[in-house]
Amino acid sequence: MQLILESLFNGVAIGSVLLVAALGLAIVFGLMGVINLAHGELMMLGAYSTYITQLIFKQVSFLKPFYDSYVIVAIGIAFLVSGTVGILLERTVIRRLYGSPLETLLATWGVSLILQQFVRSVPLAYGSGLVIALFFGLFSPLFISDDLLLGAKGKLIRACTWGFSALLGVATGGILSSLVSKLSRASARNVDVTAPAWMRGGIDFVGITFPKTRLLIILITVISVLVVIFFLDKTAWGIRIRAVTQNRPMSDCLGISTETVDIITFGIGSGLAGVAGVAVSLLGSVGPNVGGNYIVGCFMVVVLGGVGNLLGTILASFSIGIMTDLIGAGRLLTIWPDMPTPLYSTIDFFATTSMARVMIFALIVIFLQFRPTGMFPQKGRMVES
Amino acid sequence: MSIFSTKKSWINLTIWVLIIALIIAAPSVLPVFRLNLLGRYLSLAIVALGVDLIWGFTGMLSLGQGIFFAIGGYCAAMFLQLNSAGEFPNAIPEFFGLYGVEKLPFFWEPFKSSIFTLISIWLLPAIIAGLLGYLVFRNRIKGVYFSILTQAALLVFFNFFNGQQKLINGTNGLKTDVTQLFGQMVGSEIMQRWFFWISAILVILAWFFARWIVRDRFGNILIGIRDDEARVRFTGYNPVIFKTIIFSIAGGLAGVSGALYTVQSGIVSPQFMTVPFSIEMVIWVAVGGRGTLLGAILGAVLINYAKSLVSEALPASWMFIQGGLFILVVTALPEGVLGWIRKGGPKKLLFLIGINKKLETYPSLEVNEQGEVKS
Numbered sequence: 001m002q003l004i005l006e007s008l009f010n011g012v013a014i015g016s017v018l019l020v021a022a023l024g025l026a027i028v029f030g031l032m033g034v035i036n037l038a039h040g041e042l043m044m045l046g047a048y049s050t051y052i053t054q055l056i057f058k059q060v061s062f063l064k065p066f067y068d069s070y071v072i073v074a075i076g077i078a079f080l081v082s083g084t085v086g087i088l089l090e091r092t093v094i095r096r097l098y099g100s101p102l103e104t105l106l107a108t109w110g111v112s113l114i115l116q117q118f119v120r121s122v123p124l125a126y127g128s129g130l131v132i133a134l135f136f137g138l139f140s141p142l143f144i145s146d147d148l149l150l151g152a153k154g155k156l157i158r159a160c161t162w163g164f165s166a167l168l169g170v171a172t173g174g175i176l177s178s179l180v181s182k183l184s185r186a187s188a189r190n191v192d193v194t195a196p197a198w199m200r201g202g203i204d205f206v207g208i209t210f211p212k213t214r215l216l217i218i219l220i221t222v223i224s225v226l227v228v229i230f231f232l233d234k235t236a237w238g239i240r241i242r243a244v245t246q247n248r249p250m251s252d253c254l255g256i257s258t259e260t261v262d263i264i265t266f267g268i269g270s271g272l273a274g275v276a277g278v279a280v281s282l283l284g285s286v287g288p289n290v291g292g293n294y295i296v297g298c299f300m301v302v303v304l305g306g307v308g309n310l311l312g313t314i315l316a317s318f319s320i321g322i323m324t325d326l327i328g329a330g331r332l333l334t335i336w337p338d339m340p341t342p343l344y345s346t347i348d349f350f351a352t353t354s355m356a357r358v359m360i361f362a363l364i365v366i367f368l369q370f371r372p373t374g375m376f377p378q379k380g381r382m383v384e385s
Numbered sequence: 386m387s388i389f390s391t392k393k394s395w396i397n398l399t400i401w402v403l404i405i406a407l408i409i410a411a412p413s414v415l416p417v418f419r420l421n422l423l424g425r426y427l428s429l430a431i432v433a434l435g436v437d438l439i440w441g442f443t444g445m446l447s448l449g450q451g452i453f454f455a456i457g458g459y460c461a462a463m464f465l466q467l468n469s470a471g472e473f474p475n476a477i478p479e480f481f482g483l484y485g486v487e488k489l490p491f492f493w494e495p496f497k498s499s500i501f502t503l504i505s506i507w508l509l510p511a512i513i514a515g516l517l518g519y520l521v522f523r524n525r526i527k528g529v530y531f532s533i534l535t536q537a538a539l540l541v542f543f544n545f546f547n548g549q550q551k552l553i554n555g556t557n558g559l560k561t562d563v564t565q566l567f568g569q570m571v572g573s574e575i576m577q578r579w580f581f582w583i584s585a586i587l588v589i590l591a592w593f594f595a596r597w598i599v600r601d602r603f604g605n606i607l608i609g610i611r612d613d614e615a616r617v618r619f620t621g622y623n624p625v626i627f628k629t630i631i632f633s634i635a636g637g638l639a640g641v642s643g644a645l646y647t648v649q650s651g652i653v654s655p656q657f658m659t660v661p662f663s664i665e666m667v668i669w670v671a672v673g674g675r676g677t678l679l680g681a682i683l684g685a686v687l688i689n690y691a692k693s694l695v696s697e698a699l700p701a702s703w704m705f706i707q708g709g710l711f712i713l714v715v716t717a718l719p720e721g722v723l724g725w726i727r728k729g730g731p732k733k734l735l736f737l738i739g740i741n742k743k744l745e746t747y748p749s750l751e752v753n754e755q756g757e758v759k760s
Contacts, residue, residue, distance in 0.1 A: 035529045096716050101529045102446045103715045106671060109664050110711025117704035292660070296540045299533040354544035361541040365520060365534070372524035 006208050007331045008322065013214040015321020016221035017279050019314060021294050022301035023228060024272030026313040029302055031245045031265045033101050034094060037108040039298065040291025041115040042086060042270045046078035046277020047286040048119065051191050052128055052176075052183065053077055059180045068196040071278070075220065078274035081128075084135045085115075086270020087263055091138075094266070116288045120188040125177035133169025137162045190287035199282075217279045224275055229310060231268070241265055304364055306374025315375060320360060328356030408585040412578045421649060424581035426689040428645035431584075431591045433669045433685035434678060435635030435642075440667065441675030442599055443631050444611030445527065449535030450639045451663035452542045453510035457640025458647035458657055459546075460509060462559035463493055464502035465571060465648070469564040480554040490552050506644045507637040514636025515629055522628045527614070536660060543658040558654025561647055572651055584645050588682060591638060595678050598634070607631060668707070671714050674721025683723065 025039050036042075053074040057063045089111055097104045118127065140161040141149060148157055176183055195213055202209040232238040243251040244261045252258050280290060300320060305312030325331060327350050350359045368374075412420055432454055439445045466478040467489075473479045477489045495501045521534055547556050562572030569576050598604055609617040610624050617624055647653040656662075666685075673684020688710075696703045718725050 029529075033529070035533065093712055093716065100719075102440075102444075102532065103719065105446065105529065105532055106664075106667065107712050107715040110708040110715070113661075113704050113708035113711070117701065117708070121701050296537050296660075300537055303530060303533055303537075352548060354548050358541045358545050361537055364537075368524055368526065368534075369520065372526055 002207055003331070005206070007325055007329075009208070009210060009214075010329070011322030011325040012318060013218060013321070014324050015318035016218045017276065017283070017294070018297050018301055018321055019317035020217075020221045020224050020272065020279055021276035022298040022305075022313055022317055023224060023310075024269035024276070025298050026302050026305065026307070026310070027228070027241075027272075028266055028269035030307045030309075031241060032094075032098065032262060034098075034104045035101065035108070035299070035302075036089075036094075036269070037105055037295070038089065038112040038115060039108075039270075039273050040293075040295035041112040042082040042273035042291070043277040043280060043294060044119065044286070044288065044291040045085060045115070046082050046274030047193070047281035047290055048124065048127075048191075048277075049078040049081045049274065050074040050278045050281040051193050051286055052124060054193055055180045055182060056176075068198055071196065071199070071216070071282070075275055075278050078278045079271040080135065080274075081131050082274025082277065083267045083271035084131055084138060086273070087138060087267045088134055089270070090263060090266040095262075112291075119288045121186050123177060123183060123186045125180070125183040126173040128176060128183075129169040129171075129173025131169075132172045133165045136165035136168055140165065188288065190285040192285045193281040195282055213282045217282065220275065220279055224272060225310070225314065228268075228272070232310070237261070237264055300360070300364060304367065304374055306376040309376040312374055312376040323360050323363070324353070324356050327351065327359050328353045404589075408582065411585075412581060417574055417577070420581055421577050422690070422693055423686075424577065424584045425646055425649045426686045427581070427584040427588050428642050428649065429666075429669070429689060430588050430682040430685040431642035431645070432639045432666055433673070433681040434588075434591050434595050435638035436666050437670045437675055437678060437681035438595055438598065438607075438638075439631055439635045441670060441677070441681070442604065442611060443607045443628060444614075445628065445632070446532045446667065447535045447632070447635070448532050448660070448663050448667065449539035449542075450635065450666050451539055451658045453514055453636040453639035454643035454646070454663075454666075455542070455546070455653065455655070455657035456510045456513065457506045457643030458653035459553060459559065460496065460502055460506045460640070461644035461647050462561045462653045463496045463553075464499065465561045465564035465566060466559055467493065467497050468499075468566070478559075480557070480559075481551075484551045486551050507640045510640030510643075511633040511637035514639075515633030518629045518632035519625070522625045522632075536663075539658055539660060539663055543655050546655040546658060556655060558652050558656070560652050562651030571648055577649065580645065580649050584649070587641060587645065591641070592678055592682065595638075598631075599678070603627070665707075668711055668714070670721070672710065672718075672721055674723030674725070674727075677721065677723045677727070680721050680723035684721070 021039075021043060024042075025036060028034055028036055050071070054070050057067045057070040057073075089108070093107050093111060094104055097107060122130075141158065144157065144161070148154065199212045199216060202211045203215065204210075230238075232242055240251070240256045240261050241264065243254075243256060244258050248258060251261075276294070277291075280286075280294065284290075297320065301313060301316045304320065305314075305316035327347070329351070350356060411423065415423065432450055436447070436450055439447055463478075470478045473482065477486070481487075481489070496505070517538060521531060526534065546553060549555055553559065562570070564571050566576065599607065606617065606622055606627050609620075609622075610627060614624050643653070643657065646657075669684040669688050670681045671684070672688055673682070674680025692703060692707075695706060714721065720728060
């Protein structure tokens with residue numbers, strides 16, 4: 001019993017990281033049919049945001065008393081950082097490629113290469129300055145009335161907001177690099193995020209120790225999923241997003257601005273990648289390649305779960321998580337010690353994390369033989385779908 | 386009518402003579418290091434041809450060609466290791482001793498034969514590709530789903546090969562440059578020269594082979610699948626068979642390419658199966674021009690040459706350039722460079738800048754050699 005509970009907990013913990021990472025990917029894929037290979041790098045940006053937030057809380061004197069709560073602040077910052085970069089990506093690259101998903105795949109791969117090298121060769125302080133400039137540049141027009149923007153001097157006003165944001169970005173970069181010396185030099189080395197004191201250790205319950213970081217990650221995941229479900233089901237924009245997911249031309253005809261829907265969806269999807277990045281940064285060290293370790297798992301979740309249904313995404317991530325733990329940690333052997341020898345040796349052969357991936361891939365391919373479009377396929381009568 | 390009666394045939398003949406002369410002369414002109422690089426890039430052109438067949442002509446974007454590439458490489462490397470293992474304990478390759486393996490694993494046994502190896506270099510990857518492809522295509526999985534599945538398969542094979550020290554030396558891979566073939570070291574200058582010539586000849590043969598495939602009715606069906614698969618199916622063809630065959634042909638080409646690349650780079654390791662490498666193969670084709678076989682070859686050779694030159698000069702900037710290249714080609718030149726030229730891109734560019742004035746006042750007519758208007 002205890003064994004099963006422990007295994008279940010580990011599986012859920014692995015699955016929840018996968019889920020929060022795959023959530024954004026699934027929403028974007030469902031809406032636009034776009035696979036974002038830069039999703040892992042958006043996670044990486046989220047992880048670096050956590051690192052930067054932590055350093056700022058450590059160095060700046062008036063934030064020091066609140067050091068313990070930096071993780072919660074980091075979640076918000078990571079969401080905004082990844083969301084901003086995601087929106088920029090949508091506006092500049094992906095927008096031109098709607099209707100050709102394979103090309104999008106290649107273009108986003110190019111973006112991911114650039115982001116990786118960017119983190120390696122640009123000091124983090126100036127990198128965050130650039131993100132802040134982008135953030136204000138992209139969002140400040142929302143707070144200026146339309147009369148001004150569309151008026152005779154609209155272009156001038158827009159140019160002014162961009163200039164102002166650029167100044168703000170340069171200032172942030174300068175201040176950060178002078179305040180925190182670790183951020184002022186470019187480095188390709190991995191960095192470590194240290195969890196605050198209240199997150200170390202574990203909680204003992206029925207004889208099992210539950211690590212607190214894992215519990216926090218599960219909590220983050222649950223909250224993210226609930227917020228996303230609430231957003232998609234109850235808010236006006238959420239309903240519009242679902243409408244466009246179901247039938248884009250018809251929604252367009254009915255007066256929904258599909259362009260805005262695309263921006264919002266991509267922003268939220270990328271932001272969720274940032275939140276996943278916070279979770280990832282708590283689990284291990286953060287480097288330019290950190291996203292790559294998770295991205296294929298996320299793809300498998302999307303393939304297994306099917307498109308346009310959050311329940312599929314949730315079930316798929318937890319089943320992959322639990323399977324990874326059952327096979328990879330060799331838990332089947334401890335749960336059922338006296339199984340027949342050929343089966344025993346087979347399972348023993350697959351009882352490492354990397355071999356568990358091999359097994360899970362085989363299982364997914366077998367599953368797809370019966371349900372080619374995932375657990376919850378979208379119903380339709382099109383030949384192509 | 387003799388084949389040399391038209392001007393075009395003479396130009397073709399001249400080009401071929403030039404190419405052959407270049408291939409024969411290259412070893413005496415280029416330094417050994419550059420020659421070796423060129424030979425490697427020529428072998429990569431073969432895998433690019435395969436990618437072009439499945440992506441450019443059939444519309445399936447595989448991100449997992451590295452699997453077949455590496456398997457071809459492993460076949461060749463194991464043959465070389467087995468045949469130079471005489472002086473090691475148990476007469477098996479040295480690395481087995483490190484992990485306490487005393488008997489050769491049974492599936493390596495046939496690789497002692499050179500004929501078996503020469504066949505398995507292309508047949509084994511082709512069979513694996515066909516099997517994997519059939520399981521996927523059977524369910525009408527296509528588009529992005531197919532790409533993701535191939536990428537996942539790539540990662541799975543990478544993990545598998547990485548973890549099997551006792552069978553294939555895991556992460557360290559198999560070295561070939563210190564092995565013997567025909568009484569010569571494989572890494573020696575004279576062998577490398579021969580490998581260069583073999584690569585060059587095989588590129589040409591692979592090009593003829595690919596051209597033969599796409600010029601026939603078979604090729605028409607492939608293009609049909611790319612442009613409208615549902616319609617091909619409704620016309621009475623079964624796309625699954627065609628897709629499986631072409632995917633396994635591409636796998637076989639990848640295997641040949643991997644074997645040639647291995648003997649010229651001196652090692653095969655799971656690094657051949659990393660995700661970036663397989664995506665790079667796609668970008669060679671994308672830049673050169675997908676749907677044009679020559680474009681795939683030129684793209685593979687030129688981009689890799691540019692890569693080695695840039696990485697020697699500015700190591701950090703290649704990632705930026707490569708990333709930018711991906712975005713640029715996909716957004717601005719979706720047909721690739723060769724496709725752009727063939728569609729009259731340079732003329733349009735000159736026209737845009739204002740150097741070249743448009744002369745025709747009527748839509749231009751296409752005329753064949755006899756001066757008749759093509760319908």
